[in-house]
Amino acid sequence: xxxxxxxxxxxxxxxxxxxxxxxxxxxxxxxxxxxxxxxxxxxxxxxxxxxxxxxxxxxxxxxxxxxxxxxxxxxxxxxxxxxxxxxxxxxxxxxxxxxxxxxxxxxxxxxxxxxxxxxxxxxxxxxxxxxxxxxxxxxxxxxxxxxxxxxxxxxxxxxxxxxxxxxxxxxxxxxxxxxxxxxxxxxxxxxxxxxxxxxxxxxxxxxxxxxxxxxxxxxxxxxxxxxxxxxxxxxxxxxxxxxxxxxxxxxxxxxxxxxxxxxxxxxxxxxxxxxxxxxxxxxxxxxxxxxxxxxxxxxxxxxxxxxxxxxxxxxxxxxxxxxxxxxxxxxxxxxxxxxxxxxxxxxxxxxxxxxxxxxxxxxxxxxxxxxxxxxxxxxxxxxxxxxxxxxxxxxxxxxxxxxxxxxxxxxxxxxxxx
Ligand code: SAH
Ligand code: SF4
Numbered sequence: 282x283x284x285x286x287x288x289x290x291x292x293x294x295x296x297x298x299x300x301x302x303x304x305x306x307x308x309x310x311x312x313x314x315x316x317x318x319x320x321x322x323x324x325x326x327x328x329x330x331x332x333x334x335x336x337x338x339x340x341x342x343x344x345x346x347x348x349x350x351x352x353x354x355x356x357x358x359x360x361x362x363x364x365x366x367x368x369x370x371x372x373x374x375x376x377x378x379x380x381x382x383x384x385x386x387x388x389x390x391x392x393x394x395x396x397x398x399x400x401x402x403x404x405x406x407x408x409x410x411x412x413x414x415x416x417x418x419x420x421x422x423x424x425x426x427x428x429x430x431x432x433x434x435x436x437x438x439x440x441x442x443x444x445x446x447x448x449x450x451x452x453x454x455x456x457x458x459x460x461x462x463x464x465x466x467x468x469x470x471x472x473x474x475x476x477x478x479x480x481x482x483x484x485x486x487x488x489x490x491x492x493x494x495x496x497x498x499x500x501x502x503x504x505x506x507x508x509x510x511x512x513x514x515x516x517x518x519x520x521x522x523x524x525x526x527x528x529x530x531x532x533x534x535x536x537x538x539x540x541x542x543x544x545x546x547x548x549x550x551x552x553x554x555x556x557x558x559x560x561x562x563x564x565x566x567x568x569x570x571x572x573x574x575x576x577x578x579x580x581x582x583x584x585x586x587x588x589x590x591x592x593x594x595x596x597x598x599x600x601x602x603x604x605x606x607x608x609x610x611x612x613x614x615x616x617x618x619x620x621x622x623x624x625x626x627x628x629x630x631x632x633x634x635x636x637x638x639x640x641x642x643x644x645x646x647x648x649x650x651x652x653x654x655x656x657x658x659x660x661x662x663x664x665x666x667x668x669x670x671x672x673x674x675x676x677x678x679x680x681x682x683x684x685x686x687x688x689x690x691x692x693x694x695x696x697x698x699x
Contacts, residue, residue, distance in 0.1 A: 304329070310520070326429040340424060343403035344381075344395070345486060346479025348516065349525050360392055365527065377490050403479035404487050407686065414573060419488055420686060423480060427473060428686050429504055431451040449498040452484045454514060455505025460539050462560075465573045466638045466661075468506040475510040485527055487525035499529060502537040508544035515551070522553065531555050531595065540578040545587040549594040557591060558582070558600040558631070563610050564618035567681055572609060581622075589624055599628040605654060606635045607646040614672055616654045620661035627690040628666040 310340070347355070355364045365387065372384040381396045401635065404421035407428060411417035417433040436447035485496055501507040501524035507514050518534065520526040531553035538545065539560045548555070563569025563576070570576040581588075588599060601623055605611050623630050632655055634645035645651070648669055658665035 310386065327687055335343075339631045341400045342399050342699060343401055343479035343483065344369070344399045345483045345520070346477055346516075347399075347654075348478075348519060349523065355398070355468065358583045359391075361391060365391065367645055370396070370525045374486065377486065391485065392570055401426075402487070403477070403483045406487065406491060409491060413492060413494070415508070417488075417492055419484075422488065423456070423476075424574050425455045429456060429476065429480070429484070429489050433488050433494075433496070433504060436497075447497045447499060448492075448494055449489050450485060450496040452481060453503030453505050454481060454507040454510050457534075458505050459509065460506050460573070460575050462539060462562075462574070464562075464604065464635065464638070464643050466641075466643065469638070470639065474506070474512055474648045475596070478513050478516035478520060481513060482520040482527070485521055485529075496529070497525075500535045500537060500558075506541065507536050508538055508541040508548065509546065512545050518553070518555070538577055539573060539575045540584045540587075541575070542583050542587045545584075549587075549591045554596060556597045556600070557595070558602055559588065559628075560604075561601045561619070562604050562606075564615045564622065567616055568610050572606070585622060585626070588628075592626060601626075601627055601628045602630055602631045602633060603632055604633045604635050605646050605651055607644045607650075609643065610649055611646040611654060613653060613657060616657035616662075620658045620663050623663045623665075624659065629666070632658075632665060632667040634667075634669065 300662055311503050323567070344352075349370060351367060351371060353363055356363065357363050368386055369384065371377045378384060379399075379402050381392055381399070385397075386394060387395070404423065406419065407416060407422040408420040410420075411433075414435055416435070419433070420428055420430045432451040432452060434449045434451065436449065453476065455475050456473040457471055458467040461468040485499065489496055490612040503516070516538070518531075521529050523535065527542070530553075535558050536548070536555040537560060545557070548557070561569070562572060563670060564581070566576060566580045569581060591599065601619070603610070603619065619630065622628075632651065634651055635643055637644070646654075651667055651669060655665045655667040
């Protein structure tokens with residue numbers, strides 16, 4: 282069989298298979314099939330809106346997902362000395378090397394074995410927006426041609442030429458989100474898949490490499506519901522906080538959740554002092570239930586009870602996030618109820634005027650209304666933050682860059698058609 286013929290055959294097989302999958306499982310979001318043709322070792326990914334092939338080499342596990350213990354086990358299995366684990370981790374996480382080949386203190390046969398078994402990184406830079414010392418947005422391509430994004434936000438945006446002194450990275454935990462909050466870009470196209478530990482921890486490593494700066498704080502406020510991906514999240518956290526990997530203090534990590542009660546309790550029992558932020562967005566079941574379907578499963582009373590449990594286990598104060606959406610949840614009575622709950626929980630409140638999302642109708646209230654809402658909280662003795670200035674839209678808009686990219690590439694349907 283000549284090369285052209287093989288490619289044609291493969292093409293036909295590919296087409297048949299795709300049609301069959303559409304026929305069998307119309308809602309399937311992605312399927313992988315590896316074709317062991319000597320010519321084309323690649324896998325076919327098939328979404329409802331497009332089909333593409335990726336090299337099988339991209340499917341090897343990434344070194345950035347391996348805990349020190351897992352790496353030690355692999356080395357043992359290969360008959361390699363244990364001290365190599367430290368060297369490899371040092372290259373990956375501290376020296377932030379660009380290839381396995383560049384790990385020059387490893388013998389060539391070990392580098393060859395590592396390359397055969399692993400890829401170095403799980404993420405490939407697709408797009409970077411923004412400049413150093415300003416808010417930067419990174420769009421990453423995953424091995425199955427899906428996208429996630431991370432946003433690096435300087436604490437002091439260096440408006441007058443000075444260097445920013447602290448940087449917070451907002452990372453994603455899933456491709457899409459199953460929780461379908463009515464105001465959110467991430468939930469717009471539904472849920473595709475969980476990110477694995479290498480894809481979560483890899484965002485921090487990649488952001489440090491691309492920006493050339495150290496990440497000081499981490500917030501799990503990007504795309505996805507982190508507590509719906511708890512095992513991978515905890516594996517990533519052990520890499521992010523691990524001495525041999527990124528070594529960021531647990532106190533510098535904040536997990537944001539829409540309120541998954543059993544997982545909040547489970548995380549409360551976790552020994553590390555991780556911070557928690559709750560996307561509340563409504564102080565009563567009536568208001569919250571209108572915009573957050575998750576509230577039907579765990580109402581506010583159950584949620585607050587889980588937060589009491591959290592407080593009994595952790596030292597750090599909770600944060601309640603409250604997006605202000607005009608005529609939806611900005612009634613001042615909501616502020617009064619919120620103030621009572623926040624005071625009891627000793628939680629601080631973050632008020633976020635709604636950021637417009639393409640394809641959605643919601644709007645932020647007037648500045649006057651936002652201030653009045655905050656003042657009710659402040660007068661009740663609650664620490665409440667309200668950021669009104671423009672230019673921060675990018676902060677909470679995580680999910681939108683990926684939505685745009687995947688829509689353009691036909692991986693997901695355009696928002697207007699949903
Ligand atoms: N799923 C988790 C974490 C990701 S969302 C959660 O819901 O907490 C991170 C934060 O961004 C949440 O508080 C979410 O409600 C908020 N958010 C989503 N869309 C927004 C928008 N258009 N404007 C402002 N904040 C938004
Ligand atoms: Fe999912 Fe959070 Fe967006 Fe709700 S706000 S859809 S839980 S990412």
